[in-house]
Amino acid sequence: MRKIEYPVKPEWAGLVSRPTKNLEDLEPGILETFRLVKEKGDAALRELTQKYDGITVEELLVSETEIAAAASQLKVELKEAIQQAHSNIEAFHKGQAEPLRKTETMPGVTCWRKSVAIDCVGLYIPGGTAPLFSTLLMLGVPAKLAGCREIVLCTPPSKDGTVHPAILYAASLLGITKIVKAGGAQAIAAMAFGTETVTAVHKIFGPGNQYVTVAKQLVSKAGVAIDLPAGPSEVLVIADDSAHPAFVAADLLSQAEHGPDSQVIFLTNSKELLEQVEQELQAQLEVLPRKEFAAKALENSLAILLHSVEGMLAFSNLYAPEHLILAVKNFENLERYVTNAGSVFLGNYSPESAGDYASGTNHTLPTNGYARAYSGVSLDSFVKKITFQHITPQGLQHIGKTIEVMAEAEGLEAHKNAVSVRLKEVNNV
Structure with missing residues (x-):
């Protein structure tokens, strides 16, 4: 992994860019x-x-x-x-x-959405x-x-x-x-x-x-x-001096072994932990059956030393990782600051592998920075949301004028007329 100590914020944009491949x-x-x-x-x-x-x-x-x-x-x-x-x-x-x-937006106007x-x-x-x-x-x-x-x-x-x-x-x-x-x-x-x-x-x-x-x-x-834009697997680990070096290294390698184009990012505010994780990475890498894949991925990966947990969270939100691990003290108070991530793993005993296999959350997640705008696969991914509405004659009397005024202002006379002809009938009854 390439080691970088205390990069200033103007340098972050270059660090969060993924290794690109022209497809x-x-x-x-x-x-x-x-x-x-x-x-x-x-x-x-x-x-x-x-x-x-x-x-x-x-x-x-x-x-x-x-x-x-x-x-x-x-x-x-x-x-x-x-x-x-x-x-x-x-x-x-x-x-x-x-x-x-069902929501009655005004008397006689009912709207709802169905999956x-x-x-x-x-x-x-x-x-x-x-x-x-x-x-x-x-x-x-x-x-x-x-x-x-x-x-x-x-x-x-x-x-x-x-x-x-x-x-x-x-x-x-x-x-x-x-x-x-x-x-x-x-x-x-x-x-x-x-x-x-x-x-x-x-x-x-x-x-x-x-x-x-x-x-x-x-x-x-x-x-x-x-489902969503796909790319190579990635994980970002935020760790302070409460983290276990062996755990951090194992989490980084669990993504690196996916393939040579995977990327792992390690952020810490502890120089001692950074050195310990580097040693663990080498030791664990040697016994992996997919050692060649993982070693190649590590060449595209970063270990970054930052001053504070707040700075690490800011960097992570800019990177928008597929998987984010918070191996830090008081993670319960920090999760609310996570705004861009596919799936988040809290504490020293929540390995990313749990989400990959069996904890219950979905492992089909946005990569390559798409977590800034996309969610992972969920039940919603397999349904369409169809909206319905029903307007009673009295409801049309309540909302009709609003529609007519707006349609006329946009120059769409037929839209206005679709309401006007109905109001004429309703008002004549």
Whole structure:
């Protein structure tokens, strides 16, 4: 990690900028993938899976037999862990449901808002080096609670043409049965435009590599909604002399191991702690199976010494991290000062890994500074908010003049007339 001591505020803007990668060069190839999937449907998915992954897939859909067999392929402790995580995630997201409330804005004028499930959604779950069955729980649970009529799951198959049993087991817990053996940009295209096997969906969720990221951005321009702008994983840790160096280092590495383009930021007001964390990072890094990924990510990461906790919070709000850990004294009094973050972890015993897997909060979060304006995935992500209103004849008498005056001032005579003709009838009764 690059170490910086007491940078002045004018320098902060340069420090919070992420390592950038130009992905525009990928667009022509992805658009060609889109064209093939639109023209050839399922055949294109098979061809592209063979071309890019070297895998022959005869049946694109996972069979009922494969789903049923998945449970027997997992250790009991993993199945129990998935069940516990499912239960916690479900409990947290159930609490996000909003009761329908009607508001009479003036006598005879009643307005309300209703949550309606998105009819058909697509979930993209990476396979490869890290089959993210935890992400399936994070997306599948709120999709089911919202009442989405159809859920399409796309995930890349392994070299033998199968899907990881933990992904299938999580899908069976969720009652998701349409599972497509397809990954990459071709899977995004299939969910966006539809094939003989894959239903065209209205919104696509889920993380992926750079090709998936760009494909999602491109389909969003074609009228298919996506969950949120995605980028490499990141964590920012704020720690004072009450923090445990081993804990801080472990939290930093837990994000760094995602991939070489991840970024971790360590802020502290203790020079001694900074040195201790540096030592812990090296010791823990050496025994990580994904050491190469984590080491590369650390090259793009920062350890910054600042004068105060208040200064660290100000820097964090400017950075707007995906994950924020407050390993400081009196964190209970500081959480209200957090204004830009995807998900926050308070105290020395709240590792970011808890949110990634099982505490209940969602781990699909805004990265790359988008936490300044975006929220993470929630129950709301899977519903539309539709407003309703009902105006009685008496209500129209109360509000009609207001509408007429405003419409006339904007020069929209037909708008005014839509009220005037009704008032004429109501007043003549």
